[in-house]
Amino acid sequence: MQATDKFTHDDYTVAWIAPLEVESIAARLMLDTKHEKLPQSSVDHNVYTLGSINSHNIVIASLPSTGNTSAATVITQLRNTFKQIRFGLLVGIGGGVPTRTDNGPIHLGDVVVSKPQRDHSGAIQYDHGKALEGRFLCTGYLTPPPTVLLNAAQDLSTEQAITEDDLVLPHLQKINTRLPALRKYKYPGQDQDHLYKADYSHRTEGSSCRSCACDPLQRIDRYSYESEDDEIYYDRSSRIVVHRGTIAAGERVIRDSRLRDELAKAHGALCFEMEAAGVMNDFPCLVVRGISDYADSHKNDRWHGYAAASAAAYARQLFFHMPVDEVKQCAVGLAGIYS
Template structure:
């Protein structure tokens, strides 16, 4: 029988903006717990469980917008008063730049980490005019030290392994189940990176369907496609209310703020539970984006988040 714990026993919140992300998160649980009563004012639906000795509350969103995010965070803090921090896990648009761990590609993971004077998660479309310039003012609080230390410990130990645990975590998702087929590793030849000034020809159709010219694009090198390997990059993640679909704008903002990834929901978490943001790269934040990599990118992000629990000191969390 599933365990029944108290509200006070749960110490970590895991927030998933999209359904594809929430399903991947559920597959990462070591065990699920019985649901608990909650106030009538809390309309969130929670899945309770544990990973690596930590009791976790997983919540999705009723809608992919900042209002929904803010409501989820407000309610989860009230219903589970002992939560110390959160994991904001999902997919995002990657900036195709080179980091210490390599070139950012589809299926990689980007994790928020303070860099370049920023907190690790900053709002690129919120600010004020000052002395003739636009000054950005929106940002999440930096991730708590325990999560930053766990991420660093995970990176150091992962570098010494021939087979990373993240890959094993992804394999927890049985893609033989019809509802989970979307999480299968895509055909690597579909990892297209187009020149920034080459726009997608027809909205709503894939590049192959609408006849995008293949000459201004690059693919993974041959030695990268034999077997999927999740590369993790750590640095600044940018969030805003509008989806970035212009590669030239992507590159301009990335250079201006030193960001590695773009996403759209983190603004709703401002002033709430302190979080680390984890994003699987599902597109390059350009006009050629599609949903072919959504499932695998969500799985990669969830797999990283699961592994992070094994590097957190349990006593510190409790």
Template sequence: MLDERHQRLPQPDICGHNVVIVRPPMAGNCFAATVVAQMRRTYPRLRFGLLVGIGGGVPTKTDEGLIHLGHVVVSQPVGQHSGAVQYDHGEAEADKFVRTGFLAPPPHVLLNAALEAQVNRLGMPTDPLIAHPNSIDVTKPRLRQYRRPEADQDQLYEPGYVHLDRELSCTDCGCDTTKRINRDANDDDWVVIHRGTIASGEAVMRDGLQRDALAQEQKILCFEMEAAGVLNDFPSLVVRGISDYSDSHKNDKWHGYAAAVAAAYTRELFYHMPVEEVKQCKIAEKGDAMLTWK
């Protein structure tokens, strides 16, 4: 509704932030917690983190439309949740499982950056995010994994239909194509960003029925395996590229591209984080750096 929109006041680019990139040896909350603890001892001036990687999406609908492979889910406080929930932590009572504990919310500077990035994209004729994964030279053998799979590789099966052989693809093991769910086409010219609750646990989610039950109960959009090991001790925003649907039909075809779009979204966030505001963020130790999780 503005008559005129001015450019943002100048500030240093991504080089204006001090960034440390770390990668755990394996997936899992325990590995994540150990690596972050080591990083904080090595770099005592770290302020907050961005947990960037892949995750299993819930095939539900948000304000941005249906969640598809290749989309991005970003943690955001919703209702009683802080943006992330440890779905497998709690107490087993006589007739039910009661989840306990609470994961810390993302820092306000990251939530503000995510909101500003979202608003900024609304009026753009082309997606600024898509340029980053498109700039990867996928003709090189070691970078081919980051190529975006064809649209027919985005397949969702009925929740109760179990994949026949984990060692083989759906085509090779003869999964019933009549069990696939018809969905709206996925736009490959625009990276769709969904914001909401991300579930973290120790085990890989491979059950469509359990996925949907937990998602309905907790309003979950994505499942992953690191956030619960980090968020209680280190304030972070979780960014996950959707590489599968958290069911028995999950495979590796979308892993590379999903990781690339998650990294692209994270890169854009840096342009919406004022350096001075980052420096004012409080943590156990004073400083001007941040941790980025890859």
């Protein structure tokens, strides 16, 4: 729906960063209303989508390429054009660690949300640090999210725990998967959730597991050996499972299950991605990632659409847990700090 009201640059208070095209499309489809474009300077090369969700005015921006450098450039230009925006959401897909949290085991299509821990903001740059005798000390701790976002995430988590129906899943209905171009956002099905043993590598790079005949006997049947307490999470076609914890950011794509497990153990990470370090160096942000693969050599594009959609649906629901006036006050307060 196109909004008829006229808005200025200063009316926008929240940035939604959707790095990839598949993530940007999902983000745009989550808007209640879409606003007219506003002028921008010749040095701002970003392409913005403007709109609102639950009366929050939002700027959606994608990246010309993946990685921290591209993300940092986009954020710098965005903040120069929309001066009342001081925090945002980094929403997209990521590689998941096949571990478990308080909300059960992590599977494809689940959502992982950054949550501050005692010694860091919930997102770390795992490849930034210094070598000490016999170990590597990670020093890439990123700017923590603002309180208003953390409170919204906590409120959503609490309300979901005491509500029978899933609060996030209904937002997927805003994506009409009957359209050919949007079919990739459909839930692929539990039978497509394949996790291979950590010591079994993909047979042919660039080919699917099916076409290169990866041995199905090397898959881990997690649904049969996980405990009865996890049964509530089995039917992921009827709910989106959300995990909160540490998200690890780096300059390279993780395609190695052994490295994944090593880094996850060292940092307590639930998910890996590539843009948070570029966004969060000086821009408070909450990271939301839909799990599209297990960060191993068997990763493919089958789950990209649904993972992007589930992350976008979670991000949309957050705006129903953030008071509009508090967000505006936060933006004004931070503007004074950074000016």
